[in-house]
Amino acid sequence: MSEAGLRQYTFRIVEDDVARLVLRHINEIFTTSSILIGGESVTAVDAYPGEYIATLESLSDERRWSRQFRLTLPLDGQLVVLPKNISARKSHQPHSGENRPSEERKYFHPGEKPMKLLARAHYGSRVGKPPRERKRPGFSIGLSAAQAGIHHLTDLVGKLRVEIKSYERRITVNLIPLDLDWNAGVHVTLKVDELPPVVVSAPIFSGGVTINFTKQVEKPDLRVSIEPSSLRAKALVAALSGISADEAVSIVEWAQATTSTADDHPDYWYATSAALLLIKTRTISTELARWMLNLARRAPSIPDAAVVAAWASAVIGDDPAEVEDQVLHHLVTARRTGRAVFSAGQALAIELLSSLRSSAIDEKVQRAAHNELKEWLLIRNHTIKSSAFQIWEQPGQHIKRKAPGHIIALGEIGDNKLTMRRPPHP
């Protein structure tokens, strides 16, 4: 367990109800509990990945119910905290345990052992599946939005993927991973129509994060927006939304102002991401280039800042031979400082080195650039490829039919029973 580390899982029950969720690890080594409030609110619970016995108990005075089921909290193979969504949803169709349809009896046997239940959920049999007309919204535990029966609703190509799950009439917003190698405290706010906004931590791994909104929406003019909740997120969100050159300059000027004043805690990460954004939009004035060079001096621990400085020195330099030396020096410094945090930083460094390798005046610089390029490529190939900037580096990545991750269980919570069904084909 220690090697896996705590992760944050988000739970939600949809109907107006209040319930207590108790998660008990099957090996009895970890137990946690939380109160879930119905509606649109979500509750974050820190837990270790693994197999749990979950108990969901209603705290409502009107209808008391409780469920116990086995739950797998996914590992996802990462060592860093990764937010995941688990939404638990009560059925909208009330029916009592006594009047339970016989088809569902076939599918869910009261008193069935949790392990058997889980196995059935995973490998379930077609025989016991409830007929289609009885299919109701249920709860899902998901790592990915790449489900069947979806379609793209907006033209936010490469930014957000908004889907209506056709069989549930639910809106799913799949926020693609931002351009970070680690969770740098970047939060964004997602808004769908007039629904309450959801603040999420920026996803950093290839699965992204999926936010489910439970509203019946079929209209084409669905308004979905993503807003930065912090300065750090501002540049990255701008990268997601296909920013214009003028907008990029305004973002950088803001970053310039915050890092140039006597601010006690200037956010150099924000400034670096803003500078990368500016380079990407190819609108670097001499004045901003000087600020970029200064940024690298003030933030020597950020490798991407050195890449920014390399780019800036090429913009303001006069003597080609001297510029080539400076560029190479900055890029070597960047690599020695550490792995570039932003994939855009990597891409820009590789672009400069590729150019130096073939065009440098001095053959020594050419050879050094060639060797340095191999180092950068080696690092890049061992980096998790997931980012907002990545959509420029590897077009089309985000619309793969099969995204990493999979739905591990689907089910319905009704009165006195939990019905699980086979997950969609991954």
Place this chain on the structure above:
Amino acid sequence: MTLIYDRPISGPKTHVLILGIGRFPHMASANLGACVDSAKAMLDFVYAKRDQFLSPLATIECLISDPSVDAGQDQVAKTDVQFDPRTDQGVAAGTASNVTAACRAWMSRCQPGDSLIFYACTHGVADRTERGLLVLEDYPSSRFNPGEQLLDVASLARNVAPFTSAASVWMFIDACQETRPELLQLKEDVKAVEPVVVNVMQSVKCKVDTLALISSRFGNFARTKKSGVAFFTQSIIEGMSNNLVEQKAGKWWVTGKLIQHGLQLTALAKFGYNLEPSGLTSFMQDKRLLSIDEPVVPLLITSRPETFLANSTAAHIREDAAPNSILISKPPGTPEWRCHLPLVRQMLRVHLLNVTAEHNEPFYCEAPGIVLELRG
């Protein structure tokens, strides 16, 4: 080098360079007719759209190495009697010297503000630094430096825009990025053909991104049949003819963004191909390539289980607002339903009738295409 179309135009214009290299005298087993067929298909496409480009088409330069004929016999049918400067149908072959000269001529024709389009279909390899290298006809005629007959297309993509001051540069390369032992084992860098090189200062000051898409990822193959149009080329022509569009200033435009992000979906929905293109450059600018009057989007409908769709007694696409309307009906019996829909940007509905039940599936009709899976 052979100019096969030369139309005098004032103002911004588009210059096209097309390479179709399928004959390799030093590696006869590598001969591939699909490269030539693909190049000719692209040629037909750019000629057909000559007045729909943002900057009208001015010139087409074409090099062909056709494996079905001997060297020196390569031909391309005349595109336009009035503007084809050739006396016969002959074109030059895609040898290293010809390709270098053709690339330089193509760039020198470009005035500031013009647009450039480069298309190539041939074999491709990649070296240790993950460059895309195109195999030219006379590869490997030199045992001392095999790179002499390889075109460094990544370098071309990087350097064309700063060298020419073009308003936009579009490069589509249908080739593998296969890793070959003879290149990987080289101690030194592969000295491939680089028709133009600019220094790093010129490179960073250039304000124009080049859209350069290659049909494969590093170390992978680009798939094609022995003859006929290659899958990537087929998809890009289809997409640029019909659905990779955005609405700008009241017209539908094929844009860089949609080409980048919609090509895979187009290939999947229209042909069932699973393409994995990659970019040789970072491209994020808002550029328009050509306009389309009446775009249509591909629609792919499948079902799980397959019999759900195959055994349906009737299936129609209807307007969501007018449930009795029928836009298109499915032919009986097929487990996959592929069709085209006019790009109406409104809610439509798949209406499916089975023996036991009725199924309605709403979807929003928009570019670049729609892939739906119905659940039985």
